[in-house]
Amino acid sequence: MTRAFFPSSLEIARLRRKLTSAELSKRSGVSTRELRRIFAGEVEPSPESVEAIARALDYPVGFFYSGDLAMPAAATFRALGSMTKMEAGAGKASAALGARLSDWLEREFDVPEPSVPDLTGTEPEQAAQMLREMWGLGERPIGNLVRLLEAKGVRVFSLSEETLRLDAFATWLGARPFVFLNGVKSAERSRFDAAHELGHLCLHRDDQQGKQVEDEANRFAAAFLLPQGDVIARRVFPTLPNLIASKSRWGVALSALVHRYQDLGLLNADRAKWLYIEMSRKGYLKNEPRPMARETSAIWTQVLQSLWTERRNVRALSDSLALPADEVESLIFVSWDARQSETSIQRISGRANLKVIGE
Structure with missing residues (x-):
């Protein structure tokens, strides 16, 4: 049985590697004319062409046959005005890869259902207070914000881009909310970014963009983190x-x-x-005084520990999903210590139940 090639996967891989079509043609040896026809879905590429493209992009051949991947129509990039088109495309493409990881996660584990209310039209400070009440936080400080978001069904991933121009964004894929955070910034600023993107998820479901929208998300974040x-x-x-x-x-x-x-x-x-x-x-605007430890994921820490009990690692997971290991490693919001840990957690037959502590 002949496998179907998915042009959408090729576009996502190209965007993730930040290559133009001309650059991909030069690296792969596949002509620009043939690439245009492949991207348009007009021809089924030969196995030789697919292998050449996969080598040029450093993606598994199986990725291009493993299903149609859709990028979000819109994403709330924090620094959209200073970003290049290529950087924005790479960010959206990472969301498609995050969705594939989430699909696997939801098949294999019982993860929290999304519990992010639609507060469109509400004043940001009031929205932050309402959400605190809905989530039972009261006025107390929030401990680990990443884990709180996970406990409320937000899929949190990290970004590998080492640029402040692509520092954070949020998007909805179907009924699932996603937040992507860049680890270049300090732990405190990354935490504020997470609250900022939560504000977008609650307040801006109509894909608004612009300074006013960003100001509203900042006001929400300040009120949410600092009641x-x-x-x-x-x-x-x-x-x-x-x-x-x-x-x-x-x-x-x-x-x-x-x-x-x-x-x-x-x-x-x-x-x-x-x-x-x-x-x-004193340099405190660049280097935070008394810096806090970077927050990590509860879900992915437990998942990776569970994989270790089966003598599997990130590369084995990547291979099973036909994804590059470097992409999976960069997306998982967890420390390297946790990735390489052999600490066992209790195994549950069938689907594993992840106990996520949100505070």
Whole structure:
């Protein structure tokens, strides 16, 4: 039985490797004319052409025959204005790969169903408070935000791109919410990015873009991570040492705490300006003082530990899904220590039940 070649998979692989069609033609030796016809679905490529293309892209041959993959129609990129078209395409293509990993995860494990409400049209601060109430958080600080999102059914993945222009984005694929975070930024800023993208998932389901939309997501994130009542109850006199000592309670960057203090009227514009000047002078805007540990995934930590009990690793998983190992490793939001751990977890016959702790 002849396998069907999927042009959509070829486009996704090309975008992930950030190659133009002309560059792919040069690397693979397949003519640009033939590539155009393959992309358009007008011809079924020969096995020799597919093997040449796969070598050029460093993708398994099986990837191009393993099913139709769809990229999201829209994604809420944080730095869309400064991104290149190629970077945006690579980001959307990563969402398609994340969806394939999620499909496998949902077949093999019992994972939480999405519980992200549609709060379109709600003021960002009010939306953040409403979501806290819906999720039973009250006014208390949020511990591990990645794990909280996972517990509420958000599929959280990381990005391998080492550029701040592609730092985070969110999208819906069907009824599943996805958040992609770039590990280049500090743990505190990545955490704020996660809350920012959660704001998009709740507030902007009509695929809005622009400065106002980004401002609304920032306001949501600040109110969600730094609830008004708790910040006011724990306020300190706004000196840099005092703020540095207190910021770890909420797991935010020093600059985010200063901004929230100003929003809540706990310091005036002149004092805020002086604090920003001092932060810049001391290098705190680039290097976070008293940095927190980077958050990791509860789901993927448990999945990889489960694989280890079967003497399988990320490469074995990649092979079974016809995905490049480097793509899978970069998407899984978990530390290398956890990836290589041989720690056993309790095995459950049939589908494994992942217990995700969200706080």
